[in-house]
Amino acid sequence: MNTTEVKIYDTTLRDGTQGEGISFSVTDKLLIAERLDAFGVDYIEGGFPGSNPRDITFFAEAKKLKLKHAKLAAFGATRRAGVKASADAQLATLLDSGMPVMTIVGKTWDLHVTEILRTTLEENLAMIEDSVRYLVSQGREVIYDAEHFFDGYRSDPDYAFKTLAAALRGGASNLTLCDTNGGSLVNDFQDIVTKAVAEFGGDKVGVHTHNDSGLGVALALAGVAGGATLVQGTANGYGERTGNANLITVLPSLFLKMGKTAHCAANLKQLRELSLYFDELANLRPDTKMPYVGASAFAHKGGLHANAAQKVKSSYEHIDPALVGNHTRVLVSDMAGRSSVAMKARELGIEIDEKGPEIKKLIEELKELEFTGYEFEAADASLKLLISGSLGQSKSFFEVENYRVIVEHHGGQLFAEATVKVTVNGESHHTVAEATGPVSALDKALRSALSAAYPRLSEMKLLDYKVRILENGLGANARTRVLIESADADHVWGTVGVSDNIIEASWEALCDAVTYKLTQIEA
Structure with missing residues (x-):
């Protein structure tokens, strides 16, 4: 392998789904596998075959995928103590998945061998070597995940290296050093990786890091600096506890800062789109502060x-x-x-x-508007209307004569009724609409009043509604800022309203949202 080339191993579909609030359907997982392949990652870990119906179904369907570059990996563990690898049910399940790559995890920390597995150190070495050799003999590429490697190395470096040597004797293509607890610091981590590379060769060493100390990305990069040539991580840093190394941050750092390359480097311009794709499928709001790809990054x-x-x-x-x-x-x-x-x-x-x-x-x-509570960072549409108005470039699409909203509790249910009267092209339109909430009722009434003149308003929908109290200590009398996010098939835009009255603030943001849509129609 070229010393500047690294392999990218994505474990979002297994390790990433262990994160709180992260869940993908079988269809989602298949779509993700195809998207990661198109992006150019080298390995896609699909999950633990047999662990749950979702992963069982995924691997059955994954066999039908026609991936162009990536190899699909099934995840499992070494054989049980005292059982032949060929007779181990879990290894048989791995093989039954039909995947070309088997990633198996083994114990490298003597504490885990004696206190968790409750077996001998020698038997653990045999479990590692036998399991790898058996899977390789069945025509599979095997990546060995050395669990708790850094804790194990600090406890007994000689034994930690013996576990790696056992996997290598069995025929493992890569020895991935896992900082399973996420507690390592950068200098110590890199020093240990460097020693492993010196012992086993950089083309054989990979790293798998977690973010428990806020260093998941830094540790992954330190591992590569120490000579590792395979990096495991997840999209957007999804993962158990505080997450895994975020590949969305790792990749540009490798390619743009460290001079490394990989098959997916040619597609780096797709990185932000890829990050948003994962958040969409996970039903998560994108992190605006994410390095490189976040909305606030530049x-x-x-x-x-x-x-x-x-x-x-x-x-x-x-x-x-x-x-x-x-x-x-x-x-x-x-x-x-x-x-x-x-x-x-x-x-x-x-x-x-x-x-x-x-x-x-x-x-x-x-500056005067901001002083009174307006904020335009998430309200570009309102800002554009403001700038256009100040330059005399704005158009009045309608004039509001009056509006009213009534909220009624009746029969154990809430109802809101809004009445809106507007003038369009000199003609008055008076409409009434009902909804469960006052803002929704106002939105329906306003658009109903404008629909005859502007039928394309039906393309628009409200996505989000946020309220912020601007003055502490004033309770219900406090000034309120309302942010509304709207969208059509092509755009998403934000508008803002501020008032002592939450309905008035909402109405202002609604009117801006509708006006902005009308300007886009005429553009």
Whole structure:
């Protein structure tokens, strides 16, 4: 193997699903396997055959997949003490999965051998070697996961190395050193990996790390720096306890920072899309703070930063965000300067003269609005409407004459009735709508009033509704900020409203959401 090349082993479908709140259907797992193959990972660990009906079904269906590059791996353990490998039911289940790769975990910590397995150190070595040799004899590639390797090494380094040697004698293609408890620190971890590489060769050593100390990614990179040539991890860092090494962060660090390469390196521009795909299937909101691919990863808020990034992007961006499928964002707030506002306007498709008088007035208005509680970081649509209005470029699609909403508790149930009266092209429209909540009722009534003039509003739907109390200690009288997220088939946009009255704040955000959709229709 080329010394700069690493193999990427994804264990999202097994280790990742052990994370709290992570669950994939059989269909999800098959889709993920195909997506990971298309991205170019080398190994995809599918789960533990026989452990549950979902994994049994997955492996039965996975045999039908036509993967172009990745090898599917089934996960299991070494044979039981005192049982021949050929007679071990669990190893037979692994073979029955039909997968080309078997990943088996074995004990390397003497404490686990004597206190958990309750067998002898010599028998454990035989269990490892026999299991690997038997699976290899059946035409399978075997990757050996050395469980608790770093704890085992610290307890008895000679014995920890003997377990690796046993797996290698059996014919294992890779010896993956697992920091199972996630408690290692970087320097010690790298030193141990370096010693294993010196003993067994870098083409034989891999690493599997957890994030219990917040170092999952750092440890994986340290392992490669120590000579390991296979990295195990999960998409978005899913995994038990605090998660596994996040491959979405590991990969660009390997390729862009460390000069390493892998088959999937050519597809790095798909990384953000891949991360979002996993969150979508897991029904999780994407982590905006995730390195490289998060929405905030290349976001600039301070005027000084935005100004510098405008002149020389690398001055405040450690890589070109396009390399990982991301992009620069400018956040407008009360810290904004002319450069920030001008850059943000251009990002929203509005040209504005950075040195013109309009921008000074706009900045003053933005700062006043932020002082009163508005926040536009998650409300680009409201911000675009505000900028367009300040430049005299906005269009009035409708005028609100009045609205009313009534909430009634009747017969053990809640009902909300909203009445909206608007003027469109000089014609008055008066509509009533019912829903379980007041905001939903207002939304239905407003769109009903506008539907005749703007039928394409039916394409739009509300995705999310968030309320933030802005002043502590005032209770129900506090000023409220409402953020609404809306979408159609092509776009997602956010709008904001602020008021002492939560209904008024919601109405403002709703009107902005509808107005933004109408501007997109006319664009």
